[in-house]
Amino acid sequence: MIGKRVKELRIEKGLSQQDLGIAIGVTKVSICGYENGTRIPSLENLVKIADALATTTDYLLGREVPIVNEESKSYIGSISYEDVSLILELRHYPNIYNKLLKDVKRSASIINKRLITKS
Numbered sequence: 001m002i003g004k005r006v007k008e009l010r011i012e013k014g015l016s017q018q019d020l021g022i023a024i025g026v027t028k029v030s031i032c033g034y035e036n037g038t039r040i041p042s043l044e045n046l047v048k049i050a051d052a053l054a055t056t057t058d059y060l061l062g063r064e065v066p067i068v069n070e071e072s073k074s075y076i077g078s079i080s081y082e083d084v085s086l087i088l089e090l091r092h093y094p095n096i097y098n099k100l101l102k103d104v105k106r107s108a109s110i111i112n113k114r115l116i117t118k119s
Contacts, residue, residue, distance in 0.1 A: 001062035002046070007035040009053040024048035 010020050010031075017031040024045055033039030034049075041049060050057045090097045100107040 002060050003035040003037045005060050006049060009055055020052060023052040
């Protein structure tokens with residue numbers, strides 16, 4: 001996961017492996033190793049990579065997913081793949097989805113009560 005995301009972000013930012021290596025104080029060979037999975041960056045270097053690529057260590061480790069808002073402005077948020085799956089599934093039911101969004105706390109409470117009584 002780390003290598004794939006490092007490579008994607010590095011290319012997106014228009015950096016060569018050499019450029020990223022210089023930015024974090026390692027060789028091009030080290031960056032190549034990180035990207036192809038034959039080397040794992042130290043914690044210190046992982047933090048430096050995240051800073052150089054303007055991302056988070058959680059994203060590089062696969063703990064976050066990119067999120068895109070309605071205006072197509074992307075940002076990185078802390079949301080699990082399971083949460084994304086739930087949201088995508090709910091969007092197949094626009095009437096339910098829109099009702100849930102009107103009052104999220106109340107909706108969650110109602111769902112919780114109904115699930116508990118059925119159990």
